[in-house]
Amino acid sequence: MSETIAAIATGLTESGIGIVRISGDDSYNIISKIFKSKSGKNIDLSESHKVHYGFIYNVSRETSDEGKNDILDEVLVINMKSPRSYTGEDTIEIDCHGGVLMMKKIFENVLAAGARPAEPGEFTKRAFINGRIDLSQAEAVIDIINAKNTRALKASVTQLKGSVSEKIKNYRNTILEDTAYIEAALDDPEHISLDGFSDKLYSDVDIVSSGIKKLLDSSENGKLIKEGINTVILGKPNAGKSSLMNVLIGEEKAIVTDIAGTTRDTLEASINLSGLTLNIIDTAGIRNTDDKVEKIGIERALSAAKNADFIIYVVDSSVPMDESDKKIIEFINTHDKKSLILLNKSDLEQKTDVKKITDMINDGSAKILQISAKMSIGIDELEKTIEEMFYSGEINYNDEIFLTSERQKTALANAYSAVNQVKESINAGMSEDFFTIDLMRAYEELGFIIGEEVKEDLVNEIFSKFCMGK
Amino acid sequence: METKNTEKKHITEYCDVVVVGAGHAGCEAALACARLGFNTVVFTVSVDSIALMPCNPNIGGSSKGHLVCELDALGGEMGKCIDKTFIQSKMLNKSKGPAVHSLRAQADKQNYISEMRRVLENTENLRIKQAEVTELITEDRGNSKIIRGVKTSSGAVYFAKKVILCTGVYLKARCIYGEVSEYTGPNGLRAANQLTQSLIENGITVRRFKTGTPARVDGRTIDYSEMEEQKGDDFIRPFSFTNEPQDIEREQVSCWLTYTNENTHKIIRDNIDRSPLFSGEIVGTGPRYCPSIEDKVVKFPDKERHQIFVEPEGYYTNEMYLSGMSSSLPEDVQLDMIRTMPGFSHAEIVRHAYAIEYDCIDATELNNTLEFKNIEGLYSAGQINGSSGYEEAAVQGLMAGINASLSLKGKEGLVIDRSEGYIGVLIDDLVTKETSEPYRMMTSRAEYRLLLRQDNADLRLTEKGHDVGLIDDDRYNKLIVKKDLIEKEIKRLEETIAGCNDLINDFLKKYGSAELKEGAGQSYSELIKRPELNYELLKEIDSERPELPWRVREQVNIEIKYKGYIERQKQQVEHFKKLERKKISPDIVYEDLKGLRIEAVQKLSKIRPENIGQAGRISGVSPADISVLLVYLEQMKKK
Known part of the structure; x- marks a missing residue:
């Protein structure tokens, strides 16, 4: 029996219609838990390839807006019996109303009803394995899997908040140390005693368990990861990057001065443009400098820009172009980044050759806008332009980010249940060798979240921490 | 086929199986082959060192006890032999769950050797030869080779269909203590200095590992009143499922516990520059789990004392083994440090501690039947495979013997997987993971250890032993009754x-x-x-x-x-088995698979896993690589 997987099949954008797809032996069972007629009755899905009209009910979590079993959305469900589907397995497609929030809610309900988030490229992989895709396409399948994996990996590395991965690492360390102690003692009972260790373990596990619970709660509010379009603001020193950021986020997060080179590190903030989340990273200005601290800032700026989905290039139009501008343009071109050029300081006399700059970037296709960040001129148009670029598909959003975050949530929930199982085992008076089974399960699940595997960790920990043997 | 030598006459013989070495691996390998009806010759550099226990005087212990029970369930000898010859028995971890209960018995070393030798000498189809094997006889066959037999140092030739290498620590063995270094095997026995060259010439990768043993002290010079007595258990559980507790009851001897102290540690620190381990004299890789006392003192400076167990070597001798005190310090330092411990102020050393370096192979060149991937008919078992411990050696010997025999019968090999036994975990780890130190079994290495208990080893494996032919019908029928x-x-x-x-x-x-x-x-x-x-x-x-x-x-x-x-573990096993069942063709060319990362290509090409599950356990192979492999497997299946 194959596990049942689910994913949002359409892009996570503000489109008219969104599709959530479920595939696997349990698909029918899962849909029947959340999909009913308006009066709450089950819908007959016995005939394949039919379109059914009905409603998705909230079974997952209660919010202030939706209670348990409230209607979430009016949808069409298409059921496809194995093997007559894309993956060759029992498949359900839910056509719901588009809108990022609604798709996510429906997806969460599908997971709550028993599916797990699909791995990168997993639908295609299953289609292939079940003989639904031609052999000649094998390489294309691998490319899809690899591309999605790369994006998922990037998503898990770049999107997980630093504080979250720090916490998870700490929990893993605690778990590994305690497990290694138990295992060392079991291996060498005459040298290492477990007397009283259960108490220490209980208190350790308790801390980890409540920590994971907090992360889980905050993941419900999307605080675990930074979903959205990674937007990096690049420009020469004093071009007005920080002023722009401040205008966009509406608060003085970046320090604005007249001294060139004030922003020496990167600053981050999220803004919301009608349902669209932008993670904006303000960076140090790019110029040749001997100042060590500033140099580090510039390096960080460029590395942030490398991971960006979108670059806003702020040009100080009151001064002529120079080497630093060329450096930025070259960067955008070599990394093939979607970008938007802002001619800042439109309130001052223009000294930059606009045509020259546009010609040089993205073969002349880059959009260009005149603004004055300081005077808040042209900001509305800027926001509108970004929205348009996104909805027209010009800016690509890493769709693995959302899925990755769902996978991370699932792993977090599994880790939570594993550490609670440890607590139960301790309470039930089981002996220590039973604890380590669930401890290592928690360790493994937490590892998924930060992209680390288990392999030889435990044995290495035992040997490095304990003095074993004859 | 017989070659004529005009100058000299040499013995030329034909047999089914040659086993090189008669340690714990060699004994089990030879017995298995002979019992399964094959004309078997086992070589040893000294008949008096058959089944020698050159280090600790015990069998079993944490996870090793599991191995012995599994070996017994499959029809091996070690469990029966130690049941006959133990002088103290103890179940470790008795207060813990049944999965980590571990049986350990102190052996009378002399009786153990004699008993095992008696069994070997009286097994039909089995002949013992005292000689040093110096050369493998192989024949090229395409890109690989096939084994034809061995040559000894006297020039004698033994043609054989299968050869099992069980050379233990004897290949280019070198014993080191302080400034002294001698090219001998354990206990001053003759080393085997020539076979390594032949292995290399046949394309086998040779590595150098190191291990060590503590000093033996004259029991008459120890004051036991200053130490804690460690008695055996009242209820003695046999290793072998063929024995009942009442069959093996006997008077037990005690072990003793003492401790090192600050003075001991000071002597070690003051003389650390004379230790070959620290001077760089020793190049072999030593095990982390069995550190020398100088290692412990240097690496764990905060520990004020280390436990030392004082264990009798047998009824026949006054020698006492100092468990926890392996060392390669010079003799004079050894004596000084031992005499700092309670009970040891007048102690006399009979045999000093030493480190031993030896050549071993890279076990990732083996299939999980323990046959070399590139040399048909050549098998390898025991410490030569980079493992350590008598029990680890014995089970490999048994499995190599079984697989060589099955192959002679034209049958498929017997592979025990990780969900079926510690034997499976051990062999899979050895042939899959590139271990950089002698490998020791540990219960934490077994993912499904709740299922892999000592107490149910017969329920797990005796049927397989019966299928192979090492368990007779009577014993098998008893098992069926028990299950019922x-x-x-x-x-x-x-x-x-x-x-x-x-x-x-x-x-x-x-x-x-x-x-x-x-x-x-x-x-x-x-x-x-x-x-x-x-x-x-x-x-x-x-x-x-x-x-x-x-x-x-x-x-x-x-x-x-x-x-x-x-039940939960059984579910995990089901998931595990799914991946183990996805076999990878041995002819696969990983370089041709687009989408695999370079590191994965290198590792997969080297180790050539037999199934997807094994591939996933190779370090450097990611889940994405596994996805790619799965897609290609499907593609090939459909072609």
């Missing part, structure tokens, strides 16, 4: 309901267990699951209970009590 009794008794207990009555509630009260309420009956198996109760206790209220053997009663209790955990 266990199943029936569990069923009976699930169906027997304890009602709310005085008999039951008085019983529950007596053991501090919650009493049953009116109308809330519970099955007996539910009651057994309660932490404060067990199967034996329930006898008081179980009038229908049949008389059952102790091993059956034990299984019933464990199976019921830990059912939840056991």
